[in-house]
Amino acid sequence: MNSKADSSNLVYMLSREAGKCLYCGFCEAVCPTLPLGLHRGYGPRGRVALVLEALRGYKLSNEVISSLYSCLGCGACRVKCPVSIDVGGLVRGFKVLYSIGFVKGAPKSDQVVVRIRRRKYGIYKAIS
């Protein structure tokens, strides 16, 4: 997976998969991380959009990268998706590219920041 050809092939495959997204949002109701996250990067539709941004060369912030890494890969979203997008697999593909430096984070993006919503009290807590 270190070779450039392999990475380009992965970029192509991920772009094709993410490009199928209709942004209908049917997947969002079943995602366990979305109700606890602070933004849509904690849900499948947002994750598809963010992975596409990364593949297009945009540099992602630490918060966005953390929200992608918080995907459980549980596959609940895929069951609901009208075009069967495997968001967990897409996010894993992003991790492959991120771990070999093929897609990059923005400067100072290298801290772990996950912000979750405390449902009962409506307050937010930052965790590592």
Place this chain on the structure above:
Amino acid sequence: MVSIKQLVEIITSNIESTGFPIPIPSEIIYEWAIPLKLPRRKKRVLYTGALYQLVPYINSLVKYLESLEERDTIASITLKTARVFTKISLFRKIVLRVREEEVERIYKILRSIAMLLIENNIDYGYLYEDDLYSGVLLYDMGLEDRFAKHAEKVNKVFKKLGVEEVITIDPHTTYTLRQLYPKYIDRFDINVVNYLEILSSIEELKIKHYGNSLKYVIHDPCYYTRFENIIEEPRKLLLRAGIQIVEPRRAKELTYCCGGPIESIFPSLAGAIAEARLEELREYSTQIITLCPICLANFSRVSQKLGVSIRDIASLLGGGDE
């Protein structure tokens, strides 16, 4: 400040140096099997992949990380996290905090599985110190080369021991061996079968019967139902054992993840997901059945707070108490 990359690196370098994502005493992998005197060399072997055995240590690590979260700011937590993973003294702290009864609970589950197979005349051996971790976390983290290398190592051990078929006992290891190893290993030809599949296919199953006196709500693990199509097998077994099953709103392929897969990087988020799921299950019954060691680990952290009790399917089918 530690980065995601560093955190991932710390966990994965543990796998490379010790074979396991968290440093654990190596004998806990096979100690449970010693009293059973399981034979060693067989074409068919029980392969635990060590996930059940890791449960008490994962819980101890996560508890420690959470206690840091309570006290500190983000910056110092992340720094300390790095130290937790790297410093031997702190490893010991995690290992020493594990309570004997938690380890014994896991051993009982493993022994139940082994005994259910024996009592139903399934001929198999055990790998003991060669019962290696499958490397699934390396795959989840997107570390392709390292996962491929780890898988190769496990396969070499199987080959060296003349293994032709493995019996897996959890969803993640089953998925890893059945779906991933063939993609990452040249000519992976080991047959992979899950113990629930074996037991549920036996016509004259010898199993304890509870006389319909127990009622449990079932929590399906994502990897059995959505990735391995193991849905009816556990239900069939529970019914055969005379246990009443309550199906929650989100069951089978629509099940809701326990949060466990992210517990070593985002413990609070994983805990909050476990709470959300248990609150839902509690509406059906406070007695909950799990089928996966990761679900068992993540739920156990918050079960007391929510007033529910978690029981692994194997210990129930095996007829033992916990």
